[in-house]
Structure formats: C-alpha cells, structure tokens
Amino acid sequence: MPTDDMSVSNDPGEIPEFTALSDEEEIVPMELSSRGEVSLQDANSEADQGLPDGVYWDIVEKQLDSSKLVQRIEEAAPDIAELDPLETLLDMVQWTVDQINKLGEQMGELHQKGASGQVRTIRDRYENLAGWARRYFHEFWQLTSFSSHGQNVLRIPEKEEFFDTGKDPRGDIEGAKFDRQKARDHLEGRVFGDRIIERIEISESTTNVVGTDSSVARVSLQNESRLTPETVFELYAGAAALDHDDRRFTDFDFSPANLKEYRQREAFRKGLLLSENALPQLKESQVKKARFAALDLRQYREVMRVVKNDVSWRPHGDVDEQLGDYTGSDLMFMDGRLTPIVHLMSEFHSDDLYGELVRKEMQHFARVAELAREDNWETDTTFAGVVKEPGISWFAPIVFWYLETQHDGDLDQDSDGAIRNVWQPPLSDVVLPHLLFRGLAEANGVPEENESFSTFRVLRRFYDNSIPSRDIPPRGLDDQLIDTESMDGWMSYFERVQERRKSFDRETVDLDTYRKFGFATACANMGSLMCYAGPPNLYTAHQRNPIRLPRLEVLVNPPRDSKEQMREAISAFAHKHYSDDDHSMDGYDRLEEVPVVVPRVIVESDKIAKYARDRISEDVTHDIHETVQDLNSSN
16 A cells, blocks of 8 residues: 655755555554554553563563453443543543653653663653654544644644753643643544444345445566567456345446557556556656556446446346346445545646546546535435555554553553553454454343444544645635635635745646646545444354454545434445455464455455456457457558
8 A cells, every 4th residue: 555754844945745644554553463462451561560671572561461352352342332432532632641741751850860771761652652642633633733823732742842941850841732622622523423332223225235346457468579578567447246136236347449449648547557658657656556546546437337327237146137126326335445545635736647647536536525415416325435454543542542541440551551552552443343342242232133333433534634734724825724614715725735836846736626626625525434333143142253344434525424324334234244255364363364344245346346357358468469460460
C-alpha cells in the first residue's frame, strides 16, 4: 500500500507534501508477530517484575501473560460493552494528557540532575506516547492542536519544552492541555451510539445485494529473438456479483477489443492499461500508486455501470437466466475502503500523466458519492465498503486503554507496560471485536437469529486525510476558518493553496479543476461511517473457530450519522457471509492469520475479478499474437 511522508518541516519556506493520516499508514502495528504483540498487564507485569529496558526484555515481557490475553478480553466484554463511547474517549484523552505531562516532568527533573541515561529512557517513552497521541487524536479524531487559527482543543508539546525550564523544572512548563467541552462539541459529530457494543435488529428487507471488485492482469509477451526483452503491460478490469432472490449473477467490464479504441495516454488515463511506454513518464514513487489508482477507477466505474444497469449479468451456477423482478441493488458492497487509495491533494494537483489518472479516479469516486446523497433520485442503493486489512486502528486503543487503566483496580496505570498497550495494542481492530462479541455471547447469551452485534459508529470526513495536516482546520483566502460543508468555502481554501504554491513557484492546476473533478465535492459532502459487526451464527455454542471481522463502512452524503444505512449493511453481512480464505494464511497458528469473514458477494466478486483477469490476459495475448502474425504474413 502507498505510504505518505509524515515528516513536518519547521522551515516556513518549505511546502511539505503530506497528509494528515492515510488509511495505508499504521497508527499501531497490525501484525501480532511484530512490535504490537505485547502482553496485557496483570500482577505479573513488568511494573511488578522490574524488567530492564531493551529489545530482549521486551520479548520476554510479551511472553509473560500471552496465555491470558483472550480470557481477559472476553471476561471484560460485558463491562466494556456498556461504556459510553464518547465519554470513554474523552476520559482517554485526559489520561493521555496527564501521562504526557508526567513523563515530561520526569525528563525535566532528570535533565537538571544530569542523569543522561535515564533521560534517554524517559524520552523514548515520551516520544512514543506523544507521537501516537498526535496521530490518533489530532489526525484521526481531528482534535485540533493549539494554534493561531484553530480551536485550542488538545495541546501536545514537543519534548524540548520540558528541558527549557531554567533552574525550576516545573517553573515555565505549559505542558499538554485539553479542553474537554470543545472536544465534546467536536466529537458529537463524529461518534455515534450509546454503548461501545450493542445488539441491533437485523433488517429483512434487503434482497438485492451486489459486490464489486477490480483486478489487474500482468501480461508478458515473448519475442522471437532472445536479444530483445519481453513486452510487458498490465490490464485492469472491474467485476461485480449480484445476489437476487438467492440466485447469483456476475459481470465484468473489460473486452480485449477495447484496447484497439484507445491511444496509449488515454488507455492509461482511464485505468485500462499500464505499459512500459507509460513508465518513463512516471516518477518512481508514482508507479505503484498508479496501479492503485487504476484499480480504484475500475471499481468505481463498475459501481456506476451497476447503478445505471449497463451491466450484462451472467447467471452463476444452475440458475434461471432471467432476473425477473430485479429493479436495482438495495445495497452494494465495495471490496476495500470506500474512499480512493490514492487520495492526497498533492497527488490530485500533480501536473503530469500521473495526475491525470488520479483526477480521473477522483472524478469517478465523486460520481459515486453523489449517488449516495439523501435526495438523489437515480438510485436508493446504500454503498458500503468491506475493509479486510485496515491500516489504521481506532477501536483497539480505546478498549485497551479501559482494560489497562480502568477495569482492573490493582493495576498501575502509570506503568510503562500499561501505557505501551494503549499506543501499541496487542491486538488489531479486526481481531478484537470478535473476541468481545464472543465474551458477550458467553456472559449474556447468544444473539437471536434476527440480531447482530455491532460496535458504536465513527464518522470520518474525506478531507481528514486528504489535505495536509498543517492545513487543518482549513482556512480560506481571507485567512478565516471555512465552513467545511460549503463548496464556496472549499474553493476559497483551494484558492489560498494555489496562491501559496505560486509564491514558491510550485506546479499548479487550474483552480476549477478541484470542482470539475470532484475533489471539492468530496471534501464538502462526503463521509465514511464505520463500525465492526458480528453475525449471530458466529456465536453459537458450537462455534468457537477463530476468525477476523472486517471493518464495515457506509458512504454518507451529507456527512452525518446514518444508523439505518449501517443497519442495512450489517443485515446483508449477517444474512450471507463466507470465510475469505484467500486473505488468510495456512495453519492459523496466530490470531492475525485466521480467515476473515466477509459478505458472500464480496467473495464472489473477488473470484469473478480474478477470473476476468486471467481471461483477459489470455484473450489479449491471443489477439496480439494473431495480429502480429497477420501483419507479418501480409508483408
């Protein structure tokens, strides 16, 4: 997955190109075999055992209590489920502020004493916690830092501040600060639900469910002469699967004949083909991202084809070829997150061939987002995303903060182990919800057939991780904060960005490009509502197999809570789901290697996308060889 540069320059003359937090970047490690595999704290924790610092002892520590990890989570599940998510998050911010100040004061005191070795140890702990807090609270939750242009919600100082205090290490410290009321006002528009986990009633009205995906075929054509290199290019295709009245149909959107209609640049710009001829025009950093942009573009195009009924549904299996009373999809699952993988403003306004592809990707996404409007007349479809391997974790830090600092009264919440398990949770978001749901089922009984477990809902705006973090909250040309739900406000912000770039002689695109290709629309109107959910049949008495659960997303326009749309997505997931073994590893030796359970149409669309990839590769190869032979024979 593409990674964005998170470094921030203090040079006012430099314009860094980075985003607040892309979905490809990790707030916490996602692999249990990496630094994220840290044991929970109990009476045998590092704080009580007095383990030394260092990599070796970190490995020893994580082995001390690993056998109790699942048990502690499941036993705590009933208490965690009843927590108010908003109040819990606010309490977590306050705890983090207190911990940052304690560590900072310790650094200052040790610095005054000249204890450089101990200072380094505390400094590392401070940087780990403060760095995570900036990414998690400032960038994901959008709790703005103390600045000259935004609301002063959360201040996280640099470590150097605690060293510049004169003789009195506590004398001149401003330290970390937190305005709870301002944070509450902001988070009330981002956090929805009365409990961390609830049981919701499953809807029976969703009958036409579609899954979409995209795939890439890499084609290598050998030449007769061994002295000439192979001809290599990549073809991209979208695919869809429809579940209609328990009958299945499939579609894919690519025909080899299409290639004959396009010139090289146009085929690339439309996400159809990436060839060696295009590569010299791309920077090295753009090649991989161009592939992701092409995959996004083909999937969004397939979504539009389904909505406009431009598809050619083919019966799958022994079913009647006639769709009968099918009038369109009630719900459409997209494989992966809803927003584009390539989404940065710096990439959107890139004035080259790569920028053309990114703008086309964004334009198609904006069209899909427009279909999600509450007042859209073209379709009633709910658009949902299925994220199997999320790159960020917003759920696990909250759960482990409560478990490590609030749930067990005899734990030392100031211990290094407890702090580390907050900023580096032992389990990721796709593993933790299932364990909590299982613990709830054991404690309070399994869900009824018409019920499903669900976490609280979280809203993320498109602009959260698409414009530079230094520009949040965004200001307009008059240097005043803009209305983030106003197109005029966003165009004023983009005009300010253009003026800034021109002053540094940086490349720009025409200002109207932001409106024409949908970037302004996405910033003003689009949000992703997300949660985790567990279908009822996964928690029966005989069902104890380890599984992972995907992050479910719903496209909301305008960016508001939509409990009913989320319920529709959860209902479709609960009614028909399969284990996606293609996204697991053999053996299931570790929690992170077990299969992920996804909606059935996602598995089917993934299969048809791979079938289309192989079929297209064979057909294009055959057609090219035939054309070459015909041309040779005519000469």
